[in-house]
Amino acid sequence: DQQVKQNSPSLSVQEGRISILNCDYTNSMFDYFLWYKKYPAEGPTFLISISSIKDKNEDGRFTVFLNKSAKHLSLHIVPSQPGDSAVYFCAASKNYGGSQGNLIFGKGTKLSVKP
Amino acid sequence: DGGITQSPKYLFRKEGQNVTLSCEQNLNHDAMYWYRQDPGQGLRLIYYSQIVNDFQKGDIAEGYSVSREKKESFPLTVTSAQKNPTAFYLCATGRGQRIHSNQPQHFGDGTRLSIL
Numbered sequence A: 001d002q003q004v005k006q007n008s009p010s011l012s013v014q015e016g017r018i019s020i021l022n023c024d025y026t027n028s029m030f031d032y033f034l035w036y037k038k039y040p041a042e043g044p045t046f047l048i049s050i051s052s053i054k055d056k057n058e059d060g061r062f063t064v065f066l067n068k069s070a071k072h073l074s075l076h077i078v079p080s081q082p083g084d085s086a087v088y089f090c091a092a093s094k095n096y097g098g099s100q101g102n103l104i105f106g107k108g109t110k111l112s113v114k115p
Numbered sequence B: 001d002g003g004i005t006q007s008p009k010y011l012f013r014k015e016g017q018n019v020t021l022s023c024e025q026n027l028n029h030d031a032m033y034w035y036r037q038d039p040g041q042g043l044r045l046i047y048y049s050q051i052v053n054d055f056q057k058g059d060i061a062e063g064y065s066v067s068r069e070k071k072e073s074f075p076l077t078v079t080s081a082q083k084n085p086t087a088f089y090l091c092a093t094g095r096g097q098r099i100h101s102n103q104p105q106h107f108g109d110g111t112r113l114s115i116l
Helices: none
Strands: A010-014 A019-025 A032-038 A045-051 A056-059 A062-067 A072-077 A086-094 A102-105 A109-114 B004-007 B010-013 B019-025 B031-037 B043-051 B054-057 B064-066 B076-078 B087-094 B111-115
Touching: A010 A019, A019 A032, A019 A086, A019 A109, A032 A062, A045 A056, A045 A062, A045 A072, A072 A086, A102 B043, B004 B087, B010 B019, B019 B031, B019 B087, B019 B111, B043 B064, B076 B087
Parallel strands: A010 A109, B010 B111
Antiparallel strands: A019 A072, A032 A045, A032 A086, A056 A062, A062 A072, A086 A102, A086 A109, B004 B019, B019 B076, B031 B043, B031 B087, B043 B054, B064 B076, B087 B111
């Protein structure tokens, strides 16, 4: 049973426009969420995170929004650039029991930003 | 990530053989993790270690083994019991037992394992 879902396997956006990547989760015990960016044949790199005590976190062109009641978060990239083309993974932290610090990942969304 | 070295980048294994993937870090992080990625899938946790000489099974530990004799090193052995070992393997580190707002996991560049 997937606890973190990214329902859009791919997204195509024009350069300069906004990219919105979505993520849903089912486990209400998750209290920390992260976005990672991954290029082919490389490891994921951390992009931005948000704690469940917040509903928004912004870092430059990247903003993450969290809606706890809907168990939904989204990553906004504005303006989108061709270098943003990559696979984006949403991850949630299970900070309870014996598995503190472990991340549960979604399947990823491949973003293509066209010039 | 320059602080985490995974070797080799590509690895081939004959059926029935064990193979060990290396992961070394110089970030002085306490926690280390092994993930597996299959095409079109997210990362799935194989094993993790929050401190030297201690490690725990993740979600898909069957057919794998690990050791954590040194803080810097967390090798993963893919045994012959792993029936479908072909995948991209990623090692990650974290600062401690709990994730806080500025303590994400850091990943190496991965090892791609293929069966001959």
